[in-house]
Amino acid sequence: MESSDHYVYQTIAKSLVDHEVHTLFGLMGDANLFMVNDFVRSHDKTFVPVAFEGSAVLMALSYSKFAHSVGVATVTHGPGFTNCITALAEGVKGNTSMVLLCGDTPVATPQNLQNIDQRELTKATGAGFVQMRTPKTATEDIARAFYQTQVERRPVVLNMPADFMWEKVEHNKVVFPVFNDPVLALEGDNLDEAIGMLASAKRPVILAGGGAIGAEESLIRLADRLEAPLATTLKAKAMFNNHPFNMDIFGTLSTPAAYEAIDKSDCVAAFGASLHHFTTDRGALMKGKRVIQINDTLAEIGKNYHPDAALVGDAELTANNILKWLDDAEIPPSGFTKELNSKDLTAHPPAVQKNSADGALDFVHALEQLDAALPDNRILTTDGGRFMTEVWCRVKAPDAKSFIATTNFGSIGIGLQHAIGACFAVPNRPVVLFTGDGGFMMAGINEFNTAVRLNQDLITIVCNDSAYGAEHIQFVDKNIDPSLSQFEWPSFADVATALGGQGIAVETNDQLGAAIEAIKHRDRPLLIELMLDPDDVPRMRI
Numbered sequence: 143m144e145s146s147d148h149y150v151y152q153t154i155a156k157s158l159v160d161h162e163v164h165t166l167f168g169l170m171g172d173a174n175l176f177m178v179n180d181f182v183r184s185h186d187k188t189f190v191p192v193a194f195e196g197s198a199v200l201m202a203l204s205y206s207k208f209a210h211s212v213g214v215a216t217v218t219h220g221p222g223f224t225n226c227i228t229a230l231a232e233g234v235k236g237n238t239s240m241v242l243l244c245g246d247t248p249v250a251t252p253q254n255l256q257n258i259d260q261r262e263l264t265k266a267t268g269a270g271f272v273q274m275r276t277p278k279t280a281t282e283d284i285a286r287a288f289y290q291t292q293v294e295r296r297p298v299v300l301n302m303p304a305d306f307m308w309e310k311v312e313h314n315k316v317v318f319p320v321f322n323d324p325v326l327a328l329e330g331d332n333l334d335e336a337i338g339m340l341a342s343a344k345r346p347v348i349l350a351g352g353g354a355i356g357a358e359e360s361l362i363r364l365a366d367r368l369e370a371p372l373a374t375t376l377k378a379k380a381m382f383n384n385h386p387f388n389m390d391i392f393g394t395l396s397t398p399a400a401y402e403a404i405d406k407s408d409c410v411a412a413f414g415a416s417l418h419h420f421t422t423d424r425g426a427l428m429k430g431k432r433v434i435q436i437n438d439t440l441a442e443i444g445k446n447y448h449p450d451a452a453l454v455g456d457a458e459l460t461a462n463n464i465l466k467w468l469d470d471a472e473i474p475p476s477g478f479t480k481e482l483n484s485k486d487l488t489a490h491p492p493a494v495q496k497n498s499a500d501g502a503l504d505f506v507h508a509l510e511q512l513d514a515a516l517p518d519n520r521i522l523t524t525d526g527g528r529f530m531t532e533v534w535c536r537v538k539a540p541d542a543k544s545f546i547a548t549t550n551f552g553s554i555g556i557g558l559q560h561a562i563g564a565c566f567a568v569p570n571r572p573v574v575l576f577t578g579d580g581g582f583m584m585a586g587i588n589e590f591n592t593a594v595r596l597n598q599d600l601i602t603i604v605c606n607d608s609a610y611g612a613e614h615i616q617f618v619d620k621n622i623d624p625s626l627s628q629f630e631w632p633s634f635a636d637v638a639t640a641l642g643g644q645g646i647a648v649e650t651n652d653q654l655g656a657a658i659e660a661i662k663h664r665d666r667p668l669l670i671e672l673m674l675d676p677d678d679v680p681r682m683r684i
Contacts, residue, residue, distance in 0.1 A: 150277045151307040154243070155181040157284040160315045163214050164188060165205065165566050167198040171218020173245020173304035178216060190566060190596065193588035195222050197559040199229035199297070200548075202240045204563030207546055208521065212291060213563065216243040219304065220256025227267055228553055233297040234268035235550035240297045241287050242269075248305035260301055270298035277309035281316045289318040295439075324456030325438060326463060336411075336451040337467050339432045343409035345478040346370040349392050349421075350457070352377030353414025353437060355542045357458035361413060364461045367468060369475035371403060371482060374542070375415050376534060376549070381542035386484045393421040394683050395535055399486035407431060407478070413457040414438070417447035420684050436460050490535050502675035505529070505605070508654055509536045512603065512670075515658040520574045520601075521564045524548065525557025525586075527578030528611030529674075531683040537576065544571075555584030558602065562589060565598040572599045579606040579631055587637060593667045594642035600667045604634045607674040614676050628676060638669035649673045 148156065154177045158166065165188045170178050182189045192198045195217040202213030217223055223244050233240055247254035264271040272287040274280055284300060291298040327333050340346055348365040350357070355378055362385060365372045372382040373392035382388040389400035396404060404410075404427050411434045415421065422428050428447060435449035436457060443452045453460055492510075509532060522539040524530050524547050539545035546564070548556045561575040577586055582604050593600045607614075609628045617624035638645030643666050646657045657670045 147310055148313045149176075149307065150280050150309050150311055151176040152180050152184070153280050153311055153313045154284065154302070155185060156313055157281050157316070158214065159185050159187070160281075160317055161284070161288050162211070165190060166214050166216060167192060167201040167205070167563070168216035168243075169193075169195045169198060169218070169222065171222050171245060173218040173247075173302065173307070174216045174243065176307055177243070188566070190562070190592075192559075192592055194585065195225040196227075196229040197585070197589050197592070199226045199233065199240070199242055200556050200559035201563035201566070202242070203229070203233045203236065203238045203297070204523070204546060204560035205567045206238055206240050208543070208564045208567035212288060213240040214243065215240065218245040219247050219260070220258055223260055224258065224263065227263065228551065229556065230264070230267040230269045230297050230299070232548065232551040232553060232556060237295040238297065239291040239295055241291055242297060242299045244299050244301055246301045246303045249303045250305055260299070264299045268296065270294055270296055272298060272300050274300060274302045274306060277306045277311045280306070280311060281314050285316040285318045289320060292320045292322065324459055325454065326459040327453045327455045328463070332451060332453055333463075336434045336436075336453055337464055339409055339434055339451055340368065340411060340464065341468060341471065341473040343368075343432070344476055345407040345481075346409040346411065346476055347404060347407045348372050349374070349410055349412040349415055350378045350381050351375040351412065351415025353439075353442070354378060354457035355381065355414070357413065357456075357461060358382065358542075360458045360461040360465075364465050367465055367475060369477050369479045371479055371487065373400065373404065375418070375421050376547055378414070378542045379534065379545050379547075380539040383538070383541065387479045387482060387487065389487045391534065393427060394423050395420075395531060397486070397488060397490050399483065399489065401427075403482055403487065410434070412436065412449070413461065416442045416445055417449075419446060422447050502678065503648060503650070503654065503672055505672070505674050505679055506532060506536065508648070508672055509533060511654055511658065513537045515661055516574055516601065517572045517661075519571050520544065521568055521571055522546075523557055523561045523564060523573060523575045525575065525577035525581040526552065526554035527581055527605070528615065528679060528682045529576065529578050529605035529607075532680050533576045535683070554578060554581035555586065557581060558586040558589050558593075561600055561602070562593055562598060565593070565600060572601060575600065575602045577602065577604055578611065579604060579608060579629070579634070580610045582634060583631060587641070590638060590643060590667065590669065591641040598667060599664075601661060601664065602638070602667065602669045604669060604671045605674060605679075606631065606634060606671050607676040607679050609676040611676065611679060612682070615681065618677070624676070633671070635669060635671040638667070643667035643669055645669045645671065647671045647673060
């Protein structure tokens with residue numbers, strides 16, 4: 143066992159290294175600045191300084207997904223922590239593991255100006271909370287936070303009193319192993335029932351959610367054996383890109399042909415999906431079907447839609463097990479895919495190109511042109527807003543591990559932070575962000591400069607209809623003047639250039655061509671501002 147005398151701030155930094163943390167996102171204050179300095183100076187690790195505390199949490203959440211390790215952020219106490227509430231809620235609802243090292247006001251000064259009950263605030267978000275109990279227990283408390291975030295699949299806040307930092311302690315390396323071997327239902331009535339439903343199905347569909355990412359090969363083998371088409375939830379977008387009977391996103395975002403195929407199917411086997419009401423089209427797509435739900439977390443089964451049969455198990459192992467039973471029983475394939483036209487399954491209605499009028503582009507045409515021009519090895523991220531459903535349907539990601547949608551809490555203004563987190567998790571690939579004008583104005587401007595300062599390969603596309611779209615639609619639908627939802631923003635292209643990046647405003651097809659050329663020759667963060675008509679942006683497909 144390693145041991146030596148350290149100040150607490152030093153032992154915290156060393157504990158991060160013990161947990162194989164290489165990148166730390168955050169904003170320094172008097173409760174964490176010495177720890178951050180030691181993490182960088184003594185251990186030669188990376189610190190990503192953000193402009194707003196919540197951004198650090200969002201970047202760490204994205205880093206967790208793309209780096210396949212626990213993302214870590216740090217902020218100081220009081221307002222530094224309260225600025226993280228929305229980000230923590232996004233992580234909780236997304237079942238994402240990350241640790242927030244949060245300073246707290248000194249225990250000895252309860253009347254500190256920035257004192258607030260950080261435990262109670264954390265509880266309100268649904269995140270976990272670990273209190274650093276004493277200077278001597280610092281390494282054990284940190285290890286507990288890392289363990290808890292992985293087994294509970296949610297962010298965990300480690301609360302660190304500022305007056306502990308200059309206490310002397312002996313550093314003991316403490317890392318708790320995580321016991322997370324995949325589980326499998328080998329036998330039993332539930333397994334028999336699920337296999338029976340698939341065996342008797344005439345038109346089965348295999349559906350994969352975010353919890354099934356990594357099980358592609360096994361699910362494809364099962365689908366081919368059943369002659370069943372494949373579909374994904376939004377979180378698993380692009381999982382079956384190259385399969386001839388890939389239907390893309392299942393539910394309200396389906397193509398017309400895919401929706402029709404799903405509608406006439408008689409059995410849906412959902413792996414790693416929670417069956418959200420957007421996926422089931424509020425239950426409409428599940429009517430008249432037997433639904434089998436396979437998930438490695440019991441609490442996810444029946445949470446949104448109650449299945450006819452369920453298995454608690456790992457997606458890959460369970461798919462392999464079902465396939466073995468089907469083979470052993472010599473169950474014939476369904477023949478469903480023979481009824482389908484594979485080219486139609488992923489074909490969304492084509493763009494009908496319009497001439498730009500009054501300084502506004504045709505949005506769908508612009509998306510299709512950008513999709514063809516953006517780097518093939520892109521990481522695709524999207525912010526919230528009414529523009530996003532067309533982006534999800536018309537802009538490709540290379541695979542499911544290369545896509546993230548910031549949709550868990552229904553917030554806008556959190557996409558650019560996720561994009562920067564992805565930049566650091568996968569530094570050898572370009573990251574593409576689609577965001578709206580409201581979301582970019584809310585939180586994108588400050589962190590776009592962070593991408594510039596840190597020289598990230600980031601392509602930001604701002605879909606600017608000069609309005610808050612969801613509110614604009616509601617006013618229009620009720621024949622109410624929508625002007626309160628409309629804004630005269632500054633030129634985001636000019637702002638991006640002023641912040642040190644390259645900004646290009648696009649109002650015409652010729653300007654779109656110039657923007658596409660800029661994508662090819664970019665040498666710093668690039669922002670493309672698509673000028674849109676608020677009355678001509680396609681409605682959200684949800």
